[in-house]
Amino acid sequence: MSIMKETSPTSVPELDFNTPAAVLHRRIRRTKDKAATVGVGVGGISVIIAILLIFLYLLYEVIPLFRSASIEQQATYTVPVTSAQTLYMTMEEQAEIAMQVTANGEVVFFDTLTGNTVKRQSLPVPQGVEITSFAEGSAASHLLALGLSNGQTLIFKHRYKITYPNDQRVISPFLDFPYGEQPMEVDTQGAPLTKLAIRDTEAGLTLAAVTQDGRTPITQYVKEEDFLTMEVQLVQKSIELPVREQGVLSLHIGPSQRWFYVVLEDGNLDVFDLKAGAQARLADRVQAVAQGQRITEAKLLLGGISLLIGDSQGKISQWFMVRDQQNLGQYKLQPIREFQLGQAPIVNISVEHRRKGFLAVDAQGMIGVYNTTAERTLLQETLVKGTSNLISISPRADVLLSLNQAGQIQKFHVDNEHPEVSWHSLWGEVWYESYDEPSYTWQSSASNNEFEPKFSLMPLAFGTLKAAFYAMLIATPLAICGAIYTAHFMAPSMRRKVKPVIELMEALPTVILGFLAGLFLAPFIELNLPGIFALLILMPIGIVAASFAWVNMPRQIRHMLPEGWDAAILIPVVLVIAWVSIAMSHPLEQWFFNGDMRAWLTNDLGIPFDQRNALVVGLAMGFAVIPTIFSIAEDAIFSVPKHLSHGSLALGATPWQTLVRVVLPTASPGIFSAVMIGMGRAVGETMIVLMATGNTPIMDANIFEGMRTLAANIAVEVPESEVGSSHYRILFLAAFVLFMFTFVVNTAAEIVRQRLRKKYGAL
Template identity: 40%
Template structure:
């Protein structure tokens, strides 16, 4: 190369160029930096992937116990030394250290279940006076009623006391007997079956003394203005005209409904609200076999019935879907026994219960889901069974008086795939439904953990947000990229990108406190806005083209947007004004009342429309920025070739630029979709957070992310709600992963399709 100007002027040969000399140290340093940078990038990628996998592992570790199969372990088989009395006379303490049993020979037995408990001598039942124990009924916590062969009932409260003798822990039974109540003083017939309820208004006792004969004793306690309470007792005979014989009895805890099981497989429900006149309400058929056992689950709303064929089913008094009087309705059918069911014991903590049959098998069920979890037993015929107070064990006694103890590990019985994603028939509902309601005001609350309304709410909010954001962002990106003057673009694009920096909590705050009330006042105008704006802009375009060139001259191509701004504002004002007129003339002055009367839709102030607008503003900058970059990166020779062949700028943008940039545009939409799916604060603050499945855009919803933010601070660590919220997080993680993966696959296919352009 000639680098000397004098040499070139003289026309002589040029001076050879000096070779570029780079020191070995400099070369080595460059190689080192290149390798270091490459390894740093690889390490950063590995760290990111590891962090994501670690998060996924933590979430999976919290979710796995929900689906871990329940387990049961047989612990002890001990002899009680006596046979149990007919009925529900078996009990166990909270820590499963000792079992108590009312025996047929008129004693109270304490059976140690742990080596640390010393067996005590049997305690006689006070007040028997030579009579035999013919029936035992349990009601409340550790309270029993003992029926005798001479027509009396002996109330009993079984107190299990814990003490210490030195360093040794002792457990003892302290039965507290009340005065016997004579139910059949005249004939002194033996009490065959017994059921008791203890509502606040006073106890109700129903005893069977014959194949079709009942005796009902009611005690009404009334507070007087001066003094204490006044007790009014009444005893009446009740003849039950049933087909067959009475073989089972059960009162609910409120004393409102008496259910009678017959030998022909029927259930007869009596209304006991008027204590003086019990009334037959209805009869329902369980099956062809005799009913052998009845029990109410916690909350006293779900009745479990079992028969001699081993069938087990749950029933509720619910109104029909079409309206009308509530009737006894079969809700769930559980896995059947192979022998007659002899006993049912409900859990004191949840809707679980156990059933025992005459062949020595015990089954663990859950009332809400209709699921049977476990079947266990050693084949010896059983007489009674009791579910431990903490639902962590089962104690049963066989016909020879041997007590069997099992430990049960089933910490999350509420959770099955059906309760999480399917329709479940909950207490008080007229039909199966998807419901999320994690907490209630009472201990007998039936937890409802359906994630389907939350998934539906997430998709609903995302749909309305993208319905607002995608057209606005894409059309703006096309205009800015293809038609706007570069000088104006230099200000507009950074301004839109700055919108992405707005915190979502600020957008949610504004949406909930300002936007929602504002939208409520102008809903008819909002629906007219797109049509009115289109007409106004087209009219402005025609007027612009009709202007003389001298008037349009000061405006350079691509700056017409400044003329369009006042036109758009004028169109918005006209649309809102027209909306008010439409509401007054066509919607009887109140669009909310018209929606309810004409379409059956209710209007909530914080609804999907508000969320769509607010979350749309959060998504627009992302879609706009990425889509505009994709359009701007289309090679200029494609535009030049199209224009040279006679195409207009609009035809070039739509038929050449837009398809070429489609991979980037699709990625922009999918990234916006991912942002909308995972949005938390806007949907938390701008909706009513009501987990309902309703397509109505004027109703609220609850999204997965918002539900996690609301519920997790109050969820007990390790509890069912805590783990279900982690499951919701796992679903959200999988949803965004699928969306991103789909976006990348489609983007690569589009890129290969247009790679030769």
Template identity: 45%
Template sequence: MQKELHVGRLSSRRHWTNVLTRYTVGVGGAAVIGAITLIFAYLLWVVAPILLPADIEAPTEYQLNDREAALMDVSENGEVMFRIGNDGVVEFFSIEDGRGLAAYDLKLDITRAQRVSPLVDTYALLDKDNNLLFIKADYIVNFVDGQRRLSPQLSFPFSNRSIPMGDIEHFDVQLADDDLVIAGVNGGQLALTRYKNTELGYPLPGSSQISLMSTVTAKHVFLGPRNQWIYLLDDAGNIDVLSIKSLQRVTRLYQGSLASGDANITAVAPLLGRYSLITGDDRGRIVQWSALVNADETRFAAIRSFDVESPVVQLVTEPRRKGFLSLADNGELSLLYPTSGRLLDQRMSDLTAATPIAVAPRSNLLIAPKSDGRVMTYGLDNEHPEISWGALWAKVWYEGYDEPIYSWQSSSADNDFEPKFSLAPLAFGTIKAAFYALLFAVPIALMGAVYTAYFMAPAMRALVKPGIEIMAALPTVILGFLGGLWLAPIIEANLSSVLSIFVFLPIGLFLFALGWSALPDKWINATSGWYGLIVTPLILFSVYLAFLYGPFFENAFFDGDSRAWFLEVLGLNYDQRNALVVGIVMGLAVIPTIFSIAEDAVYAVPDHLVRGSLALGATPWQTLVKVVLLTASPGIFSAVMIGMGRAVGETMIVLMATGNTPLMDFNIFEGMRTFAANIAVELPESEVDSSHYRILFLAALVLFLFTFVINTVAEVVRQRLRQRYGSL
């Protein structure tokens, strides 16, 4: 009779438990994947605008009353157009529909008008008698019956009295803090007037004046940064730079030429901050010249150039950024930005060299009046001109630097600062911090895991393993605090002693091992598995000896000052908060993670593999190397990669235990700045949707992709190791 095999069915409760568990795990896994996808999508959404191209939009035309303009400008909020006529009439117009809002008659014949640098609402007017008058455009906002009303007004920032300038052809005015300087030139004659302790809204104080001859027949005059020097140029490109910190002691800083080959310079303008001049020539080449000043000399370097193909007839700079526009003789407008080295956009126009062009304070509009009363405005969609692949990852030649460098410096106390957004130092710092942390953590964690799982006595393992795993719960802010405020000063004061540990400890352990091997076998076997506890006093004693004899080694090998020796002999600078401190402290944070996973992997190796190897005559060490480690290699590799991910993404320890300086130097005695620490420090202070804000999100995206790629590669390697050694 054939026997039937009956398979028992699961109980209804167990069946539904399994179904619920399966779907719960599935939903949880999908939620994790969805969360990661959403994080990636959000980062990409914030970063995407910096990838969009700039655009000079099609012009909008306004037909105003027929008046020839000496200057045309736009209010800060972009709602009002402001025109100064050659006949002295100052008018305000709505930019929405071109209707007149206010008008003032100064009863002057104006020959030239310009902004008072670096202000955007204060202007200097030169009349036909060479008298200089300052005016200010005010935009008063009122609310009447709940309706917002903007009332433009004209005021005199100092007084309504003009300043006689004498016989001058060109002039420049700059207000740096409370230092107002007026410069006028007539051929080679330069006249300077300085007003100290100047305040808007009050009459000008007493002045100091000087008149001197320049070596060039100046056709262009520009006051330099903070009124420290002055640039004088002629039509041939010859330049004379004078130091005017004190009008009683004017000195020549530089004399030379900014001309390139046989090209003729046709336009010159200073960039924001006035550390650089841009020149355009009749070959369509635009060059940025930066003043390089040091204790020995002052020189000008052509740090970058652009080619717009047609002869340049006018250069117009942005009032609050380093960008500028060029106008070619064929009417082509070009939008450029020096730091990123980009020609952003071009558009044909009917503007000429005589058109008084201006860029709005927010750099979102270009305004150009015509001689027949028409006004043309060009929208500038140019939110993030500072960003390019080269600006983020390549060396950039910044103003005032002798050569191109990698640099991250997102802000400064000066409004004329040139932002430096290189991500290379942050990527380098992230790799450097992770490298030194893993250099400290991986050997200790892996060897400790192998010893704990394979050699340690079970009673001791029951205490050691939970103790190390509890270390993973220590807040990293506490570790960073201890590293920066406690450990860093100790290492700085006892550097030679700390380095001596790497001599005393190996020698001490080696000598102890030799002595231990000479003991009777019954003593060795009786203490098997407790070696870790036995050598603990030896480790502490070796550290004590290192600190005791550290000063002796410092005197014997480092001429009494180890930090000075490293600097003079090896060229290694020493900072108190450095990569050595980060390596030790972050290593302590990473050790529990690597140790726990690796120890579990080694301990999980089947006993029959170990016993079989020993039965075949292999020694315990041979069994460990040939069987246990190979079988556990997928888990050990995973432990190291997870530890690496922890080190790469660590924030608080790096933030508190390093100088947080974005250096590109692998010197273990200097600090670094990582992606994570930089985001933590700067994101709360960044302006939402600014270039700085989006670049911080780009750094987060780079960090996200870096860890994703590393983890993906690690998983592929782990699976291959598992396939190869999992069947042992």
């Protein structure tokens, strides 16, 4: 505000810009400008800091996945019983109490830290009978068996009762005899059992042995439950081997009690099919080690599907049965992967109780820690004093006991949290147990404890890109073409109605779109599949035909519609074409596809069809992405200075030439940004993909099959994952991958946008 000073009639009036009110006004304005500048700067920096903190937090959760194992010695002491050979050594859940089984039939429980004896118990071995062999059912079952010199076996379990008197944990070990304290017969001829194997399931019990005279008797007990008394009765069945094996190192029985493995010291490995009848059938015979080497140790991995073979050159190989692709219905023993510990012979292998990992020790005292699924060597270090006879890992895989020839036990603490994760297991093809070939698979959990987790992120990344591709394929042309027409050709009065309506679509919750897509759109497409394809073909043809007919109508008719409102005539055209296409669906299906187009696709073309598929996701997610792309692209096109288009028209260019040569190049940075933002929205979409697909993590570009995206997988599995577990951290890794993908795409988009802006900014 300025005040005019009093002057004479002939003087010129003067303006005073330094009045107190003007100075105060300028001071307030400067204060507001500084506050706005500081506020915008603080807001921008806060956003950057927030993004950086998210990045650091995700990295903090992910880094532990790729740490190697470490091991630290905690104690050394003498084994409780030194007068007899130690056949077996193990620990209970807390790794506080260990158990020693000796060759004289004595079981000793002792403290793992001090070696003090907690409990000592003698097994009910008959008088005058010696223990000639030993077998373990599986590490997690606690089932053990002794082979006796009279051809019988004694089966027992070690169990532990935990109590808390005075809030102090007390572990009380005891032995259990599930089949009674009387030994069970294995060899009817009563020969000593030099090798023994046992496998116990709910369906039956299988015992196999090698006798002193070279025979291999196998006895199966089928469990039958009495309907009235609920008592389980054992029905005995004997099986004979078609060959007599010599030089047997060990015997192993698979979890289904079908495959019977005979490991020979000369390097051969025989597999017999016990389901073939009274006489086992030789299913396969392989040379498991190289010529000139011998097998020194063999052990079944957790679950009993894979067999680990250690040889005299320090190599451990993994084998399991797969279907023979050349002989359908047949199986063969397949080498899967190898691990190298050193150059000395492998003397002992201890498998983990809950993971597909194992520890191995060689004759020079070197210990190796491995995981089969990840093909990962986590640790190789010489720690054992002298030659180790036995090693035992605790159920939680955090404590290791090693017994050497001098009777000394070394206790180690093992830190190995996430061995099942490696770059190869996340992004490469992995040959999983019972699979016919390597594959990309995501399956994070199952109903049993012997499950092999499958953490391949490839199906999830593929599903994310697949969903985004089909969504962008539908949304991008519709949104950009709609933005072009709305901003450049449409009448202002019509634009003021159309633009807010389309932008209002963005406020629709995606969970509603997913709900409608899953419960209405997916069944509707399945029932009217020929009509959907007819709609895709007839709609562009009908629009072009209607436009051609409108242009060639008499002027009197065309001038009845105000200029810029031409698009309104397409509304009834679109509705009629849609109605006709859907009405033709069932007749078309009867005429061309024998009444079932879905069956025709699956049976005749070999294209699987799922009701909730990528087509449904593309339509639903495209509908959600269209408002984002349309709004930004329309603003970019409408913001092109009018003098550019008016100048082009004045120079004789047609409206279409003006659009292509002037408007679109000038607006191209904004259009490109719109597409990139829409793609980011499609990549990160969760609820639509979660509700409108089968949510199956498969890698197939087929538009009629579903997928699982990274975002949907995180939403589904994070609430069910154990905090700090490998599964939990891999889900954070998936979030990190999404974060990095968005960051890279946005960075590339910004670089391209700046180049386009620099190139066309001079127009």
